[in-house]
Amino acid sequence: MHILLATPTFGPQRGGAEEWVAHYATWLHNHRHRVSIVAETASGDPPGGCTLHTLPAARRNLWQRALALQQLAQTLQRDVIHDTGCLPAADVEHPLPGSIFHSWYRQMRSYPAKLRRRRLLHIRVWRELRASMRLELHQLRHSRCVVACSQVVARDFAQLRRAPDAIIRNGIRLPPSLTAAERQSLRQQHETGNRRLALVTASNFHLKGVNTILRALASLPAATRDKLLVLIAGQVRDPSFPAFIAAHRLEDCCRLLGWVDADPLFAAAD
Numbered sequence: 001m002h003i004l005l006a007t008p009t010f011g012p013q014r015g016g017a018e019e020w021v022a023h024y025a026t027w028l029h030n031h032r033h034r035v036s037i038v039a040e041t042a043s044g045d046p047p048g049g050c051t052l053h054t055l056p057a058a059r060r061n062l063w064q065r066a067l068a069l070q071q072l073a074q075t076l077q078r079d080v081i082h083d084t085g086c087l088p089a090a091d092v093e094h095p096l097p098g099s100i101f102h103s104w105y106r107q108m109r110s111y112p113a114k115l116r117r118r119r120l121l122h123i124r125v126w127r128e129l130r131a132s133m134r135l136e137l138h139q140l141r142h143s144r145c146v147v148a149c150s151q152v153v154a155r156d157f158a159q160l161r162r163a164p165d166a167i168i169r170n171g172i173r174l175p176p177s178l179t180a181a182e183r184q185s186l187r188q189q190h191e192t193g194n195r196r197l198a199l200v201t202a203s204n205f206h207l208k209g210v211n212t213i214l215r216a217l218a219s220l221p222a223a224t225r226d227k228l229l230v231l232i233a234g235q236v237r238d239p240s241f242p243a244f245i246a247a248h249r250l251e252d253c254c255r256l257l258g259w260v261d262a263d264p265l266f267a268a269a270d
Helices: 016-030 062-074 100-110 113-120 123-142 151-159 180-189 210-219 240-247 263-268
Strands: 002-010 034-042 051-054 080-083 145-148 196-201 228-233 254-258
Touching (some): 180 263, 196 263
Parallel strands (some): 002 034, 002 080
16 A cells, blocks of 8 residues: 655654654654655654655745645655545545644743734734634545544544544654663763652643743752753754743752753653
8 A cells, every 4th residue: 555644844863753653653663554654744754664755845834734734645656645634635644743723832831921912913823823723623524534643632623623533642652772781871970869850852842831840940949859850852943941040049859951962861760
């Protein structure tokens, strides 16, 4: 069977949904299916035995990009189109980020009040939201099978009047286990001591609740904070996060690591 996998961007080294697509493509190929990946943009090569197709130029908004990607998909002979959330219609609609509308709503609620007002007053935000909602509603109405990646996403889709046909929980490979000596060495490297080590990984700090974690740390008594070390891995795009840490003197219990290989930290964290 020739299966076409559609994804907004392809770059397995970025982790998350993009790594999931690469693993899924490899699994399908190992089960003797022919696999083509279509994406708006890509970095890196496709898995062995799979082909990769990208758009020649970027489109202005989400809906236009979706239509262009659909046209590219239609030029390829295939048996099944499995979309991860970027096409207007597919045989299998499996949005790995979940509901576009509900993600946008939750992200807006997570912003500090001033930033929320600033975002809501920006006309480009409303244009992008309109295009996003148009795409999501079209997907739910015109796809043969809708798959939710969690119970929460299933409830989100039900609120948009399309209950999912199946729930397949998201997941990527677990990092390899560390030996006791390796784990202890890594904890010493980060000067954990006898503290509880908590790990937070996020590419979007607002959506993943990093600001909530920082506010919670700031509200704890100093004696309780002294028992914790929070490591936050991910690119810091908003200067308000390091500013908050400095203003509330959280440097001893919270560190922004930037873009790092987080795999070993999963095994080292409590």
